[in-house]
Amino acid sequence: MSCGTVYLETMGCQMNVLDSELVLGRLRAQGYEPVSDMAAADVVLINTCSVRDHAEQKALSRLGTLKKPKQRNGQMIVGVIGCMAERDPDGIFARMPHVDLVCGPGELNKVPALIEEVRENRTRAIALSQSSSRKSTPLQRALEYDSVEALDLSRDPAPGHGVLQPYIRVQRGCDKFCTFCVVPFTRGAERSRPPSQIIDEAKMLADRGAREVTLLGQTVNSYVNQDNGRPVRFGELLAEVAEVPAIQRVRFVTSFPGDFTDDIFEAMRDLPKVCEYLHLPAQSGSDAVLERMRRQYTVSEYVDLIDRGRDYVPALTVASDFIVGFCGETEEDHEASVRLIERCLFKNIFVFKYSQRPGTVAARRGADTVSYEVKRRRNGELLARQERISAAANRKLIGTTVEVLVEGYSKAAAKAQEAEQSRGQEVSWRRSDQLVGRTRTDRIVVFPGKPGHIGRLAWVRITAATALTLHGTLVEESLEQDRVTVPAGISLPVLGSV
Ligand code: SF4
Incomplete structure (x- = not known):
């Protein structure tokens, strides 16, 4: 049964990226359909970061853009989750009165119930924990931990x-x-x-x-x-x-x-x-x-x-x-x-x-x-x-061959192509040819390949380099095995001192 649509936007660190995936998984399991149009969603959640003031200002700015859509659709539910929700719930409600729910990172397991609470009672719903947990008893802390652990255990x-x-x-x-x-x-x-x-x-x-x-x-x-x-x-x-x-x-x-x-x-x-x-x-x-x-x-x-x-x-x-x-x-x-x-x-x-x-x-x-x-x-x-x-x-890696896990299409290549086209330049390669992979040492490598290469380990011979990106060509025979081994005659990089 469909519960409506949900849009979830993530700010901040990898922990927030994972939290968002888990919250979205819970909502999907309950019948929510994830969508990419924030203004048209039934439920909008912003997963926030408090590490810097700039991150909080960005979250407030995003929330501000929801005032008009919420005026148009009174049933829309707007929620703030994550670190900023935990740190300053009163400040959020004071500055963004159209926000319906706040939920700290230790209570994300409760997001589906909080949404239902807002929907049924048209009141604000709040779930916070960590700010008080340092003062709480070991039993209370254990129960809080069980609650948040349930979110990880529900991963699907x-x-x-x-x-x-x-x-x-x-x-x-x-x-x-x-x-x-x-x-x-x-x-x-x-x-x-x-x-x-x-x-x-x-x-x-x-x-x-x-x-x-x-x-x-x-x-x-x-x-x-x-x-x-x-x-x-x-x-x-x-x-x-x-x-x-x-x-x-x-x-x-x-x-x-x-x-x-x-x-x-x-x-x-x-x-x-x-x-x-x-x-x-x-x-x-x-x-x-x-x-x-x-x-x-x-x-x-x-x-x-x-x-x-x-x-x-x-x-x-x-x-x-x-x-x-x-x-x-x-x-x-x-x-x-x-x-x-x-x-x-x-x-x-x-x-x-x-x-x-x-x-x-x-x-x-x-x-x-x-x-x-x-x-x-x-x-x-x-x-x-x-x-x-x-x-x-x-630059020292040019001429060497590196193992990459092929992640997908290169967004940077797509952007570069658009920029070249907008300047009226002739583009000699197609966006869909440009794949991106990551070396074991976390370097980004862009190279021409095929969609079937995505998700596989492969060797790429490095032909050019900038400070952020390596460019290269695929060593085709490396894709013939499940676990890549070094093809004969390939020079391996020495990375330790570079
Ligand atoms: S207090 Fe903050 S910066 Fe220091 S170790 Fe913990 S998360 Fe990292």
């Missing part, structure tokens, strides 16, 4: 819908309380899922077509759970997931440098399915700033960790995050971040201009002292430095 992906490279949540919440971060307040305390549930989920996803899984946690390497009274840590979990036969690649994000132990490097070295890629946020190259951020490691410990990782896994690539303009960051601190980027030769970095988040320690200290203009300049300087490093590293 629609065939052909994102099943090639799914995320699997292995951990919720965070206990680190970095002074700038709102996540411990919106997603609550760190809790790891039982290994048996994770393995069952991996097997189910493999049966539905998954070939690569990414294990998700806010500090994923801190994972620990009990299996028959015995602690299972993250390195062991990687080994268990890698045993699922149809899964050909295993990734994990995001790692917390302070908790990283060598057994994880050993797992990366010894398990052929575990990809040689780490997302390891540094946040700053200055010890003084790291201390004010309460990151629990020093710059030299961070560098040592990456050096050790490259000793264990020579092909390792590392992506990092930086915050520019954190409270009191000086030019010397900023230069230290530039030096760290040059020292570590990251594959890529994500740079964020610091914005004060209500409720955090940094906000309570009230020391957002660096001007927006300075933050913007520093942001550009870090990215420019990294771009040169990435371009040089990618």
Whole structure:
């Protein structure tokens, strides 16, 4: 029976992407039909992020565009879910009175019931949990956890819908309380899922077509759970997931440098399915700033960790995050971040201009002292430095052959084609020819191929490179086997130092 149509838009991190998939799955199972036209949907949900002020402003702006459609269709239900809903429900209702429901990330299991509540009673429906859970009793916390765990356990992906490279949540919440971060307040305390549930989920996803899984946690390497009274840590979990036969690649994000132990490097070295890629946020190259951020490691410990990782896994690539303009960051601190980027030769970095988040320690200290203009300049300087490093590293790959998992058609190629056509240029290739794949080290590769190649592992010979993308040609014979092996006469890349 159809319950109507639902439009769900996702902002923020991979955790939100997974949450949205699970919420949509629940609604689909109840008879809702997902649609892509927001203004015409019966139910509109925005899954929000609170990590930066900019993300919240974007969510408010999207919600603002729903005022008129809601005036036209009084039956439309507008919901805000995710971190912003948990952080500031009153602010949302005050600024967006047409919002009908808010639901925090720990209560997403209840979204279908909340929609029904609004529909039947025409009242607002609210479900929040994590902000109070740190004060609640162990029993209350266990019940809350069971409720949110039910969402993961209900996972039932629609065939052909994102099943090639799914995320699997292995951990919720965070206990680190970095002074700038709102996540411990919106997603609550760190809790790891039982290994048996994770393995069952991996097997189910493999049966539905998954070939690569990414294990998700806010500090994923801190994972620990009990299996028959015995602690299972993250390195062991990687080994268990890698045993699922149809899964050909295993990734994990995001790692917390302070908790990283060598057994994880050993797992990366010894398990052929575990990809040689780490997302390891540094946040700053200055010890003084790291201390004010309460990151629990020093710059030299961070560098040592990456050096050790490259000793264990020579092909390792590392992506990092930086915050520019954190409270009191000086030019010397900023230069230290530039030096760290040059020292570590990251594959890529994500740079964020610091914005004060209500409720955090940094906000309570009230020391957002660096001007927006300075933050913007520093942001550009870090990215420019990294771009040169990435371009040089990618150029070294020209002439080598890399393994890719073919993900689909290249959106960038489609956009480039449209731009060329709009300039009246002759286009020598067709959009449908251009496929995109990802290397084990998380590099994007664009190459001509056929639709039948999508979802398969293949080897691509690299012929050109930019800072962001590799271009190449498919080694056709690599597609003749289920699990690709290196065709004879192919030169493999040495990635460790690039
Ligand atoms: S480790 Fe720090 S930055 Fe990451 S989610 Fe936890 S508190 Fe936030």
